[in-house]
Amino acid sequence: MWLHSSCFLEFNIPVPTPFLLMLRPRSGRQQWVAREQYVLSPSVPVVEFTDSFGNLCQRLVAPTGKFSVHTSVDIETADASDTAPGAPFVEVQHLPDETLPFLHPSRYCESDRFTEMAASIVAGRAAGYDQCTAIVDYIRNTVRYTPGAGQQIISATELNELGSGVCRDMTHLGMACCRALSIPARMVVGYLEGLEPMDLHAWFEAYVGNRWYTFDPTQASLQGGRVAIAFGRDAADVAIYTQFGDPVDLLSMYVNVEQRPGPPL
Structure with missing residues (x-):
């Protein structure tokens, strides 16, 4: 099936604050990323790296004031997870x-x-x-x-x-x-x-x-x-965001997942 998934985060930043984000899915055996969008407001420089578990991570410094992160992805995935009753223990x-x-x-x-x-x-x-x-x-x-x-x-x-x-x-x-x-x-x-x-x-x-x-x-x-x-x-290991230094307020968070009839055009 095809899914359109999105996540919106909005923060109030008291002082410039380093963030580590983990919001980008990657293609693999059970999912295929066809299209994605990643918007920071206001826009700031970002450095991306892959951690020891293969996760896509983004480093940035959020400026003072309201700061938002909006991600969305069109992705192909199975409509149910595989099961295997009786699958053996691996020594x-x-x-x-x-x-x-x-x-x-x-x-x-x-x-x-x-x-x-x-x-x-x-x-x-x-x-x-x-x-x-x-x-x-x-x-x-x-x-x-x-x-x-x-x-x-x-x-x-x-x-x-x-x-x-x-x-x-x-x-x-x-x-x-x-x-x-x-x-x-x-x-x-x-x-x-x-x-x-x-x-x-x-x-x-x-x-x-x-x-x-x-x-x-x-x-x-x-x-x-x-x-x-x-x-x-x-x-x-899997926090979608980690901020360092003085606490920040998470003003709002919104997640949406919708099934799509086919691949994005």
Whole structure:
């Protein structure tokens, strides 16, 4: 399917402020970027680089006053994520080198604290994809999803204690449990067609059956087109914007995802 996705951010900048943005999706195995637009107002010099996870990042200094970022993209993607019940566990010694960073504990995914819990959740399940499904089902059935309530990032351990969180937090818990079972798991931030309420969304991918598969603790199914913007070990790696220095006010944020009948002309 073809999707048109857009994001608008407006800030009030008290003093010139360095920013790191991560708002450009890249073409890959599951998506193809046909057209994109990236508008800064007022216009300022930008330096783009690719981080260690392959994400497209932009560095800039926002001037004093109101400053806005507006991005949009026309992109071709599948109308549902692939599934593979029974896809096998890949032994660590056979994993590709690039998957290894996603096995370790990270700031918000304390996988070393979930060994017993993860083993209990997946008891009786075939190693690999079916274990990931059991983890997602457990989170969906035991954690209350509260979209719009997550101003502060919380870790997998904190979510496990609180019992409620946003998509980002539930993703942390899913990844921590997967990594506790030696299954590489990485966070994805992007757009999801039909998400209610519409916003940026977080889910995770796990490496089983010799490829990455999508898992989403907040959604009952994997239907709907997805646009991946950024990949990382946890929320610390995939923030769509990071500002440095004095705090700035985010005045407004707007996300829109629409299905298009065909490719852009």
